[in-house]
Amino acid sequence: MAEEDRKAMVPELRKKSRREYLAKREREKLEDLEAELADEEFLFGDVELSRHERRELKYKRRVRDLAREYRAAGEQEKLEATNRYHMPEETRGQPARAVDLVEEESGAPGEEQRRWEEARLGAASLKFGARDAASQEPKYQLVLEEEETIEFVRATQLQGDEEPSAPSLPTQAQQKESIQAVRRSLPVFPFREELLAAIANHQVLIIEGETGSGKTTQIPQYLFEEGYTKKGMKIACTQPRRVAAMSVAARVAREMGVKLGNEVGYSIRFEDCTSERTVLRYMTDGMLLREFLSEPDLASYSVVMVDEAHERTLHTDILFGLIKDVARFRPELKVLVASATLDTARFSTFFDDAPVFRIPGRRFPVDIFYTKAPEADYLEACVVSVLQIHVTQPPGDILVFLTGQEEIEAACEMLQDRCRRLGSKIRELLVLPIYANLPSDMQARIFQSTPPGARKVVVATNIAETSLTIEGIIYVLDPGFCKQKSYNPRTGMESLTVTPCSKASANQRAGRAGRVAAGKCFRLYTAWAYQHELEETTVPEIQRTSLGNVVLLLKSLGIHDLMHFDFLDPPPYETLLLALEQLYALGALNHLGELTTSGRKMAELPVDPMLSKMILASEKYSCSEEILTVAAMLSVNNSIFYRPKDKVVHADNARVNFFLPGGDHLVLLNVYTQWAESGYSSQWCYENFVQFRSMRRARDVREQLEGLLERVEVGLSSCQGDYIRVRKAITAGYFYHTARLTRSGYRTVKQQQTVFIHPNSSLFEEQPRWLLYHELVLTTKEFMRQVLEIESSWLLEVAPHYYKAKELEDPHAKKMPKKIGKTREELG
Structure with a gap:
């Protein structure tokens, strides 16, 4: 065949291929739509739908009816074509007319196309009823793609005191029993x-x-x-x-x-x-x-x-x-x-x-499941597993263990978002967080009975391991991590890091599932990891934390021989010595290790020794009003500002508006002052991306501390905007936490440890010569949190016993040798 003939045929072949494809696509779409409608009528036939869902269902039926009519008309045309001549205009294979009809009805160009695409995406992840019977996929495909699901292996069973046949979930009638009957049932x-x-x-x-x-x-x-x-x-x-x-x-x-x-x-x-x-x-x-x-x-x-x-x-x-x-x-x-x-x-x-x-406990058997392979992202794995349990497992509430507030809020947001997208295609899932900073009314929600037809998922810190009992928990999700505080006495650095929990903790978590019925615990780690990577028990806190507060308290109780105090597990010798050294430097102890007058006052205040020293020093600098505010804000400093994901730029700009020259302590003071001027308004907090709950707690702390000032003989006074005095009072309490800028970055003055300003700090871009920090934390780096710009001369003023002038000299400053060079007068 000549090249020209082949080229001439290509357009016709393309048209033919296109017509065949469109005809096939039309049939497939109609089959998909009919199957989807059949499933929805089967699943939700007796469920009251929302207005939006009713409208969407009506729309789908209308599209199906139009497609059927169109298809029937096409069949009729084929029959008539045998009796009469028919102009072969291939409009039947093209869905343009149907699209036009829908567009006219919905008033939105391309709306039908968008809906078809969404329906196809939905069909890929929502397989049930007719489609489930055809594909024979597991039930959890209702929510998740196959590659998204997590494969668990049943390994062991925690034996219970009750027979497995005995379990029964609390019924509505049982939940309404009198409190005395509940007490008798314990x-x-x-x-x-x-x-x-x-x-x-x-x-x-x-x-x-x-x-x-x-x-x-x-x-x-x-x-x-x-x-x-x-x-x-x-x-x-x-x-x-x-x-x-x-x-x-x-x-x-x-x-x-x-x-x-x-x-x-x-x-x-x-x-x-x-x-x-x-x-x-x-x-x-x-x-x-x-x-x-x-x-x-x-x-x-x-x-x-x-x-x-x-x-x-x-x-x-x-x-x-x-x-x-x-x-x-x-x-x-x-x-x-x-x-x-x-x-x-x-x-x-x-x-x-x-x-x-x-x-004896009231325990039912608990089946322990491990993952086949380690999970790279345990937070995402938790969310997927919750939905997997919700769709595939019988009724019963879920308890998820995470490490802290940030993770809990992220997981709750992810779960709520996915449930919102699935709508009425899954049963209602109540997502309830529980952590220390949560308001009391929200904490109480986890103890409320789960409504009929719904499931509750409680996302908690390890407080739910033993301290709280939540009725109705049948399933436990354990990622195997917890937040643990550790302390390095050599550097004085505390770090709150996410670490694997102990076997004892893991078993406590699993036991939560067997309170009201035979339960299941899904561990998001392998059986090998449990056997070989988890410690038997958690290291006692006394062996991994700073002891300044405790030593001050024991000294104030007249216990002087701390080395021979009757500890269940003695703390490290080095940590104890460092605590004594710090208290001596703060003036709380004399050279004999006895409590001073200042130390007795510091012990009266229920705050860290450095914070209490700062409050006492505020009287000398006539700024106790401001220092009380700073102290209260520091007690909640990590939860003052919030950054919604959809308003990150606005939140960051709002935060920058509070910046004052001098450092983060003054920023906290500025936030509280402006909030007080607004009449302690919650609306003001909302507009400025400040957490009202944290501010209210800061106000409560401030009032408590103000009530204690009389006991420690500190009068109320204000610096009237002279922030130098505020910064000096803070330095008097935190002179132990100082760093200076060197050619290689910031180094602590005493330990010569390399440290970094936290990116959230108002001084992150400025890099001042001398800094004071509230705390040193180890995350991705050794970060200084809540930093304040100071002058080296202030250190000699507030702590001459601790710093020597030579220590505070700049080692890189160039000096002229003595008696070398002449003055201007000598030169004439």
């Missing part, structure tokens, strides 16, 4: 009399009970009913976390039928919800420690219960030593140490072989 109730007898017969009792057994809420009530609060005595129950102290106190008040703050109250740092009538007092372990200052023998308490002792927080470990001493002095004081793990033998040995009372 595992601790059958042992009430035995427990009270054991407490009466022993001064110290170790209580071992699974989380959810009722020991935290019920034992203090049993003691109250038994008369331990007569003659004005009180019962103290300590919690390692303030969220737990608040939620447990609220629950007990509800069970006792009293108003929170009357007979039952809680006390946490900067918030006291108690009164003279309070006899059951839930508090953080740190608050009970501070009570030793005013009442070293705890004379107003008949019972002290140290709850969640297995968490081994810094304050809990210190409490052990102090309470052990007080118990020897006060034989009538009852001491209860409650733990949720099998580590009670150590507590028993520490308290002179105290007896252990075991409360």
